[in-house]
Amino acid sequence: MIPELGNFSLVLALSLAVLLSVLPMVGVYRNNQLLMTLSRPICSGIWVFMVVSFSCLAWAFLHDDFSVAYVARNSNTLLPWYYKFTAVWGGHEGSLLLWVLMVASWTYAVSLFSRNLPLDILARVLSVMGIISVCFLLFMLLTSNPFDRLMLNTPAEGTDLNPLLQDFGLIVHPPFLYMGYVGFSVAYAFAITALLTGKLDAAWARWTRPWTNTAWAFLTIGIALGSWWAYYELGWGGWWFWDPVENVAFMPWLVGTALIHSLAVTEKRGVFKSWTVLLAIAAFSLSLLGTFIVRSGLITSVHAFAVDPERGLVLLAILLLVIGASLFLYALRAPVVKGSASYTATSREVFLLINNILLVVSTAGILLGTLYPLIHEAINGEANMVSVGPPYFNTIFLPLMAILAAFLTIGSISRWKKTSLSYLKQQLMKVLVSSVVLGVLVPLIVTREVNIGIFVAVTLAFWIVFGIARDIQVKTANKTSIVAGLKSLSLSYYGMQIAHLGMAVIILGICLTSHYSVERDVRLAPGDQLEIGRYTFIFEGVSPVQGPNYVADAGEITVLKNGESYLSLFPEKRTYRATGSVQTEADINVGFFRDLFAALGDPRGEDAWVVRIHVKPFVFWIWLGAFLMAGGGITAILDKRYRVRETKNLKAKTSEQVKSSGSTDLLGEAS
Amino acid sequence: MLAHRQQKLAIVMFIVVGAALAVGLLLVALNEGINVFYTPTEVSSGDVSQGQNFRVGGMVKTGSLVKDGLDGTEVNFLATDFCNDILVSFSGPLPDLFREGQGVVADGALDEDGVFRATQILAKHDENYMSAEVKASLDAAETETAEVCHQ
Numbered sequence: 066m067i068p069e070l071g072n073f074s075l076v077l078a079l080s081l082a083v084l085l086s087v088l089p090m091v092g093v094y095r096n097n098q099l100l101m102t103l104s105r106p107i108c109s110g111i112w113v114f115m116v117v118s119f120s121c122l123a124w125a126f127l128h129d130d131f132s133v134a135y136v137a138r139n140s141n142t143l144l145p146w147y148y149k150f151t152a153v154w155g156g157h158e159g160s161l162l163l164w165v166l167m168v169a170s171w172t173y174a175v176s177l178f179s180r181n182l183p184l185d186i187l188a189r190v191l192s193v194m195g196i197i198s199v200c201f202l203l204f205m206l207l208t209s210n211p212f213d214r215l216m217l218n219t220p221a222e223g224t225d226l227n228p229l230l231q232d233f234g235l236i237v238h239p240p241f242l243y244m245g246y247v248g249f250s251v252a253y254a255f256a257i258t259a260l261l262t263g264k265l266d267a268a269w270a271r272w273t274r275p276w277t278n279t280a281w282a283f284l285t286i287g288i289a290l291g292s293w294w295a296y297y298e299l300g301w302g303g304w305w306f307w308d309p310v311e312n313v314a315f316m317p318w319l320v321g322t323a324l325i326h327s328l329a330v331t332e333k334r335g336v337f338k339s340w341t342v343l344l345a346i347a348a349f350s351l352s353l354l355g356t357f358i359v360r361s362g363l364i365t366s367v368h369a370f371a372v373d374p375e376r377g378l379v380l381l382a383i384l385l386l387v388i389g390a391s392l393f394l395y396a397l398r399a400p401v402v403k404g405s406a407s408y409t410a411t412s413r414e415v416f417l418l419i420n421n422i423l424l425v426v427s428t429a430g431i432l433l434g435t436l437y438p439l440i441h442e443a444i445n446g447e448a449n450m451v452s453v454g455p456p457y458f459n460t461i462f463l464p465l466m467a468i469l470a471a472f473l474t475i476g477s478i479s480r481w482k483k484t485s486l487s488y489l490k491q492q493l494m495k496v497l498v499s500s501v502v503l504g505v506l507v508p509l510i511v512t513r514e515v516n517i518g519i520f521v522a523v524t525l526a527f528w529i530v531f532g533i534a535r536d537i538q539v540k541t542a543n544k545t546s547i548v549a550g551l552k553s554l555s556l557s558y559y560g561m562q563i564a565h566l567g568m569a570v571i572i573l574g575i576c577l578t579s580h581y582s583v584e585r586d587v588r589l590a591p592g593d594q595l596e597i598g599r600y601t602f603i604f605e606g607v608s609p610v611q612g613p614n615y616v617a618d619a620g621e622i623t624v625l626k627n628g629e630s631y632l633s634l635f636p637e638k639r640t641y642r643a644t645g646s647v648q649t650e651a652d653i654n655v656g657f658f659r660d661l662f663a664a665l666g667d668p669r670g671e672d673a674w675v676v677r678i679h680v681k682p683f684v685f686w687i688w689l690g691a692f693l694m695a696g697g698g699i700t701a702i703l704d705k706r707y708r709v710r711e712t713k714n715l716k717a718k719t720s721e722q723v724k725s726s727g728s729t730d731l732l733g734e735a736s
Numbered sequence: 737m738l739a740h741r742q743q744k745l746a747i748v749m750f751i752v753v754g755a756a757l758a759v760g761l762l763l764v765a766l767n768e769g770i771n772v773f774y775t776p777t778e779v780s781s782g783d784v785s786q787g788q789n790f791r792v793g794g795m796v797k798t799g800s801l802v803k804d805g806l807d808g809t810e811v812n813f814l815a816t817d818f819c820n821d822i823l824v825s826f827s828g829p830l831p832d833l834f835r836e837g838q839g840v841v842a843d844g845a846l847d848e849d850g851v852f853r854a855t856q857i858l859a860k861h862d863e864n865y866m867s868a869e870v871k872a873s874l875d876a877a878e879t880e881t882a883e884v885c886h887q
Contacts, residue, residue: 301829410746422751426758433762434769450773452791454843457769461761586828588809638832647832666829670804675829 068133071121072212078114078169079202081107085172085195089188101188105176108191111198112173115166122162122211123153132219135159135211141225141643143614151236152226157376158211160239164356165201167240167247172198175251175276182272189261193254200383208376225643228615234294242287242314246352248280249317252324253349253391256342260394263401265342270332273345275702277328278560281321282698288314289691297651302584302662302679304687307458312435313355316428320348323424325698326417334414334481336406339399340421346391351428353384358435409483416476423469430461470525470572473565474532478539496535500527512581522576529569533562560701567693574686582681586666590673597680600661601625602634604676607665615639617650620665620674624654634663636676651677660684771843776815776822779852786846793841797821801836815840815852826854 085107092100122135126149131137139156140149154163172194179187205211255273259265291314296304305311324344331341357380408414434453441451478492504524508516540558541550583597591606605621617639624631637650651664659682666675773791774784784790792815800814800821809828813836814821824842834840834857842854 407740408743410743415746418747419750422754426754430758430762430765434765437766437770452771452773453766454769454771457765460765460768464761465758586809649832664829666809667803667834669809675809677829 067121067124068130068212068214071118071125072210074114074118074121075202075206075210075212078111078118078165079199079206081111081114082195082198082202085111086192086199087195089195090192093185093188093192098184101184104188104191107195108169108173108176112169115169119153119162119166122159123150125212126150126153129223131221131223132214132216133211134213134215137215137220137223139226140223141614142222143643144223144226144231145613147236148226148231152230154239155226155230155235158205158209158213160243161201161205161209162211163239164243164247165198165205167243168194168198168201168250171244171247171251175254179272186258186262186272189258190251190254193257194250197250197254197387200386204376204379204383208379222643225614225641228639228641228644228646228648229298231614231641232294232298234290234298238287238290238294240287241283241290245280245282245284245287245321246314246317246355248276248283249321249345249349249352251276251280252345256345257391257394259342259402260391260398263398265331265338265402267332267335270328270341271707274325274328274332275707277321277324277345278698278702281318281325282695284314284318284321285691285695285698288318289688289695292691293688296684297653301649301664302651302677302681304684307434307455309435310359312431312458313351313358316431316435317348317351317355319424319428319431320344320351323421323428324348326420330414330417334406334408336408336414337418337421338402339395342399342402343395344421344425346388346395350384350388350391353380353387357381357384406482408481411479411484411486411489413476413479413481413484416472416479419472420469420476423465423472427462427465430465431458434458434461466572467521467525470529470568473568474528477561477565478532478536492535492539493532496528496531500524500531503527516580519576519580522572526569526573529565529572533565537562555704555706557701557704557706560697560699560704562697563700564694564697567690567695567697569690570686570693571690574683574688574690577683578681578687582679582684584677584679586675586677588669588673589676590671593673595676595678597678599627600631600680601628602663602678604674606672607668607674610637612639614643615641615648618665618668620663620676622652622663622676622678624661632661634661636663636665638665655685657685658682773841775820776817777820779822779846780820784846786848786850789843789845791841791843792822792824792852793839794822796834796836796838796840798836815842822852823850824852824854826857828857831857 085104088100088107089104091097092103122133124130125133125136126140127146129136129140129142129149131140135156135158139152139159144152152159154160172191175194176187176191179190182190252273255269255276259269288311291311292304295306295311296302324341327337327341327344330337357377434457437453438451474496475489475493479489501524504522504527505520508514508519508523512519537551537554540554541547544550544553585595585597587593587595589595589604591604593604595602595604601624603623603625605623607618607620610617610619617637619635619637622634622636624634632654634652634654636652639648639650640646641648649664649666651662653663654661659680662677662679662681664677666677668674771789771791773793776792776794778784779792794815794817797814797816800812802812810825811827811830812823812825815824816822824844826842826844841858842852843856843858844852844854847853
């Protein structure tokens with residue numbers, strides 16, 4: 066009964082979504098206030114029914130209702146209750162349900178928090194969101210209904226959730242990632258609205274920015290959690306593999322980053338308008354491409370639940386519809402939203418343009434690398450298969466990001482419209498000299514080793530950090546005290562600087578851990594020792610352990626630091642009862658400056674095991690940097706100017722009125 | 737007007753330089769990053785030269801896995817497409833889903849003795865998983881078995 070209720074709610078949500086995509090839009094063109102006003106209650110209706118539907122599926126999981134095919138395939142009575150709950154999004158159908166629930170939540174949030182939007186704009190935005198909901202609800206109901214029943218032969222026991230997914234990482238990773246993916250649909254809806262109305266002014270950019278920042282922050286955390294999960298759960302200590310699935314999540318993030326910067330220019334200076342719209346379309350299209358590639362089974366991976374060509378085709382149709390329709394509209398309407406302000410070759414506009422080009426080019430490179438095996442196969446036939454490995458992606462991505470980091474400081478300290486070279490020189494000379502000197506000396510003194518790559522990375526990190534300090538110093542110079550100066554800076558300015566600091570932290574984390582990690586695979590018998598730097602790892606042996614739904618061989622490794630007792634690591638090799646599948650559980654001692662990582666390989670001879678032991682300096686900084694970035698994005702939207710309710714004032718304020726001298730900071734108050 | 741043109745020129749120049757840089761990087765990167773996939777049959781018929789990096793895929797031949805009596809963490813096994821075998825040598829922990837009689841993909845190169853020195857054995861995520869590459873190579877092997885092996 067409950068699953069039918071869930072199914073029925075889905076159908077109701079679909080009906081309402083159809084209304085949402087049609088009625089407000091009709092209202093706009095007939096100038097019918099009532100139809101436009103209807104969009105708000107419809108949004109709440111869709112959201113309520115999606116919540117009901119989601120709860121019904123969760124209920125089916127928690128009550129082991131194996132008559133529901135999806136539950137039977139992804140759960141088991143032995144599964145702890147919290148994994149039963151997260152198994153809701155552990156497979157294709159359920160994760161699609163979560164996806165649509167997210168769309169509904171974002172739509173509802175837009176209808177709640179956009180009281181200051183003119184009604185006709187809101188009606189268009191919500192209509193576009195409605196169309197997206199319709200597409201995905203139809204897709205779910207027609208090809209992948211999570212409530213399909215196995216009435217005649219209900220299994221007594223479920224197949225079990227994939228052991229890899231029985232983990233805290235899975236509880237949080239997909240919801241965050243989806244919030245990010247789907248969140249770009251709001252920026253997309255705003256972009257389509259701008260094309261429809263032909264109005265793309267500072268007010269439009271100001272409405273769009275908080276939504277884009279929020280989506281981007283969620284996506285940042287989602288990707289960071291995914292990487293963290295891969296680090297400890299895939300069992301082998303890597304944190305980024307340039308796997309197609311990672312790439313398709315990373316591409317919308319890169320384009321979203323470009324979008325955030327281009328929106329800043331559009332708001333402050335009224336230029337890059339059509340470019341901003343194109344980026345918004347691209348960010349959401351790449352999110353859809355990600356969903357398509359992952360869900361269609363085109364590329365096999367842990368995320369590819371469905372190897373079903375029919376589903377792939379329907380998704381491809383949705384993808385082509387969204388991209389095709391919006392690019393067509395863009396071709397028709399882009400000239401209407403053209404910007405007109407002028408700027409010179411060393412203005413902040415140009416530095417942000419450079420930022421955008423670098424981000425878009427790296428996205429294009431990653432896209433090519435991700436799709437290349439498919440293209441190659443399509444051209445040369447199935448027998449000639451290739452794979453594109455990390456060397457390709459590193460060769461493309463790392464130099465571009467180094468250039469991006471170099472321009473980051475220049476861009477954020479420069480001014481709108483015109484910045485003289487002598488000004489930049491005056492502001493940045495000390496920063497440049499000190500970061501190069503420290504960037505070379507610090508690694509040299511600490512490691513006594515010459516490595517150009519590390520010098521460059523550390524220099525860039527110092528360059529960003531000192532640049533931030535210098536910028537804050539310049540901006541607070543004419544205030545009475547440092548505290549007064551710091552108080553005078555806006556939250557959105559702090560957001561920008563926190564996110565940039567995150568970039569410096571990530572650069573350090575990635576480069577230091579890649580270069581200085583010590584990774585050993587050794588065969589250890591009980592009592593054997595391994596020394597890495599200050600640490601001594603003593604293998605104490607392996608003993609059997611019982612878990613709720615698995616049995617495990619648990620190893621014990623005593624770690625000494627400088628010869629003194631320090632801590633113990635307990636890596637496990639689990640065998641899950643329901644499926645008999647084997648899963649490596651690494652044990653990691655997380656530290657601010659280093660992680661100690663141990664994983665059990667396979668048994669070799671009498672009591673001996675192959676053990677993988679890593680000492681990974683600064684690996685924590687990768688995730689720390691990502692969280693700083695996300696925190697920066699959130700801080701920026703807390704700025705009070707996004708909560709100004711005086712719509713008339715906002716509309717009157719065109720970008721031309723913003724004088725370059727009056728707004729020296731990227732995200733600060735428009736004067 | 738002049739300033740306007742200069743500005744346009746600067747942007748165009750920047751885009752041209754950027755595009756050239758990007759294309760250059762792409763070409764270098766594609767050269768380095770692409771691994772071609774070969775079946776054991778293709779390897780034994782001499783399609784691959786010694787030292788060249790490539791991927792090989794097939795089934796782990798039942799009974800061929802040797803773990804003990806070798807140095808350190810080394811293992812040896814035969815990867816087969818039921819037509820030809822290739823001896824694969826690997827140092828390190830084997831992935832959880834590595835089994836005799838199951839599909840495997842290995843990255844690496846041939847040494848002077850014709851042994852495939854794997855730098856990576858691909859860990860697969862799912863019990864039911866068989867990569868498109870392995871499946872295709874096994875399909876190809878079956879047809880070749882009919883055509884080549886029984887000649």
